[in-house]
Amino acid sequence: MNQTISFITLGVADLARSRAFYQALGWQESSASQETIAFFQAGSVAFALFQREALAEDAAVPSAGSGFSAFTLAHNVASEAAVIATLDEAVAVGARLVRPADKVFWGGFRGYFADPDGFLWEVCFNPFVALDAAGFVKLP
Amino acid sequence: MNQTISFITLGVADLARSRAFYQALGWQESSASQETIAFFQAGSVAFALFQREALAEDAAVPSAGSGFSAFTLAHNVASEAAVIATLDEAVAVGARLVRPADKVFWGGFRGYFADPDGFLWEVCFNPFVALDAAGFVKLP
Numbered sequence: 001m002n003q004t005i006s007f008i009t010l011g012v013a014d015l016a017r018s019r020a021f022y023q024a025l026g027w028q029e030s031s032a033s034q035e036t037i038a039f040f041q042a043g044s045v046a047f048a049l050f051q052r053e054a055l056a057e058d059a060a061v062p063s064a065g066s067g068f069s070a071f072t073l074a075h076n077v078a079s080e081a082a083v084i085a086t087l088d089e090a091v092a093v094g095a096r097l098v099r100p101a102d103k104v105f106w107g108g109f110r111g112y113f114a115d116p117d118g119f120l121w122e123v124c125f126n127p128f129v130a131l132d133a134a135g136f137v138k139l140p
Numbered sequence: 141m142n143q144t145i146s147f148i149t150l151g152v153a154d155l156a157r158s159r160a161f162y163q164a165l166g167w168q169e170s171s172a173s174q175e176t177i178a179f180f181q182a183g184s185v186a187f188a189l190f191q192r193e194a195l196a197e198d199a200a201v202p203s204a205g206s207g208f209s210a211f212t213l214a215h216n217v218a219s220e221a222a223v224i225a226t227l228d229e230a231v232a233v234g235a236r237l238v239r240p241a242d243k244v245f246w247g248g249f250r251g252y253f254a255d256p257d258g259f260l261w262e263v264c265f266n267p268f269v270a271l272d273a274a275g276f277v278k279l280p
Contacts, residue, residue, distance in 0.1 A: 001165040001166055001167070001215065001226050001229055001230065002166075002215075002217075002275050003166070003167045003168065003180060003181070003182050004182055004183055004215060004216075004274070004275045004276060005182045005183065005185055005187060005213055005214070005215065006214045006215055006216035006264070006276065006277045007212075007213070007214035007262075007277065008145065008148060008211065008212075008213060008214075009211060009212045009213075009214065009262075010210065010211050011208070011210035011211060011212075012210075025141040026141055026142075026143070027141070027143045028143065030279035030280060031279075031280045032269070032279045032280050039279050040143060041278070041279045042143050042144055042145045042184075042185075043144055043145065043183065043184030043185060044182075044183030044184040044185065044274070044276040044277075045145055045182075045183060045184065045185045045276075045277075046277050046279055047145060052208075052210050055210065055211075055212060056208050056210075058212075058239075058244075058250075058262075059212060059238060059239055059252045059260050059262070060238060060239040060252065061208055061238060061260070062207065062208060063208050064207045064208060065205070065206065065207025065208035065209060065210060066205065066206065067202065067204045067205025067206060068151070068192075068196050068201055068202060068203050068204060068205035069205060069209040069210055069211065070150065070151035070192050070196075070205060070209055070257070070259075071148065071149060071150050071151060071195075071209065071211060071259070072147075072148075072149045072151075072195060072199060073145055073147070073148060073149075074145070074146045074147035074149065075141065075142075075145065075146055076144075076146035076147070077142075086141050089141055090141065098199060098200060098201060099199060099200040104198075112199045112200065112201075117210070119210075119211070120199050120201070122147075122149075122198075122199070124146070134144070134184070135142050135144045136144055136184040136185075137146045137147065137184075137186050138181070139170035139171075139172045139179055139181045139186055140170060140171045140172050
């Protein structure tokens with residue numbers, strides 16, 4: 001299996017609400033989007049929003065679930081100030097601030113917001129990992 | 141907020157077991173990995189494995205949760221045969237086959253496997269979306 005992730009799809013309760021949230025953050029939908037699914041290119045990975053019930057049905061699993069979904073998405077930025085600014089921007093368009101930005105023991109600086117469904121986004125400045133020109137992390 | 145996803149981090153029950161699973165799939169860890177966190181570069185996004193409790197603690201949320209985690213990762217491949225081969229490969233190293241590969245109404249062909257924690261991977265052939273030389277989807 002090649003070391004590739006093609007799509008990250010979130011199963012959301014209200015697709016219109018989620019679309020509006022990510023658009024308000026400045027994300028632009030692909031023209032491949034449909035009424036029932038929203039696509040956003042985010043580097044080499046595509047980010048998709050799909051109704052939760054439909055996603056469970058596609059995977060042939062029960063849709064019931066609650067509590068911590070045990071994954072996070074991270075958005076790395078180039079400075080501590082950019083962490084704070086990005087969290088503020090997200091909150092201004094309806095995100096919930098889950099953890100205000102603070103220093104981490106390993107030397108980073110990060111906070112978390114939750115999107116309308118509670119999906120967790122870490123906004124992080126990592127002084128040990130450079131970002132390329134497009135803003136993506138390149139690990140050693 | 142730039143349209144970038146830097147990391148996808150899965151909160152796992154047994155980090156050694158998860159590391160071994162992804163390594164058995166042929167994924168190579170970054171030298172940035174630590175004993176307590178595994179990193180894999182997967183195109184412009186980094187994939188990380190971290191203990192579930194530690195991930196919840198970092199996000200300052202309760203770690204309790206069960207059932208459908210309401211997200212999927214997808215691994216697109218270039219043919220229907222490659223879908224079947226990839227699902228077989230995953231099952232051979234311990235994945236659970238969640239949905240055997242079949243045709244989807246929109247014209248694709250896909251199946252799902254679950255990793256050791258139940259995280260869902262769709263393996264998909266999408267005849268309408270080309271893959272670039274590195275195997276990544278590029279949406280219009």
